Each structure stands twice: as C-alpha cells, then as structure tokens.
Amino acid sequence: MSDEIDLSSLYAMMRPKKVCLCKSVTEAQLVAAIENGCDTMEKLVETTNASTNCGTCSGSVRAIFLREMDKKKSEIPNAQ
Numbered sequence: 039m040s041d042e043i044d045l046s047s048l049y050a051m052m053r054p055k056k057v058c059l060c061k062s063v064t065e066a067q068l069v070a071a072i073e074n075g076c077d078t079m080e081k082l083v084e085t086t087n088a089s090t091n092c093g094t095c096s097g098s099v100r101a102i103f104l105r106e107m108d109k110k111k112s113e114i115p116n117a118q
C-alpha cells in the first residue's frame with residue numbers, strides 16, 4: 039500500500055466548486071454578491087454573469103439565491 043498523496047486530487051477537492059461552469063462562478067461569489075446587495079435574481083445574474091450562457095446552472099443559482107434571501111430574512115428581527 040502506498041502512503042503517497044495524490045496532489046492533483048487534493049487540489050481538486052480544495053478548489054471552490056463552480057456553480058456556473060460557463061462563466062466560472064462559484065457559490066462563494068454568488069453568496070458574496072447577495073450579501074453586497076443583489077436582492078433580485080436579475081441583479082445577481084447581472085453582477086456575476088452566472089446563468090448567462092447555456093442556462094444549465096439557472097436552477098442552482100436560483101436555489102442559492104432563495105436560500106440566502108431566506109437567511110437574510112431570518113436575521114432581521116420581526117421579519118416575516
């Protein structure tokens with residue numbers, strides 16, 4: 039048995055996962071854009087360029103947007 043570490047696999051695991059492969063946009067970039075004021079899908083798409091090519095990622099981008107907006111709502115006292 040080898041104790042060698044496969045560095046390419048390790049680097050691949052450490053790389054941020056891309057949500058939008060066409061425009062190379064990560065989940066962290068989407069979350070940051072939402073935190074910085076993108077409070078509509080249109081603003082998020084315009085700011086990050088995610089989901090502006092093939093559209094395969096649009097469901098994932100929308101899911102992240104809705105999740106983050108729910109988090110923001112729950113952080114506001116007395117928000118419904």
Ligand code: FES
Nearest residue numbers: 058060091092095
């Ligand atoms: S994967 Fe996002 S537009 Fe193609």
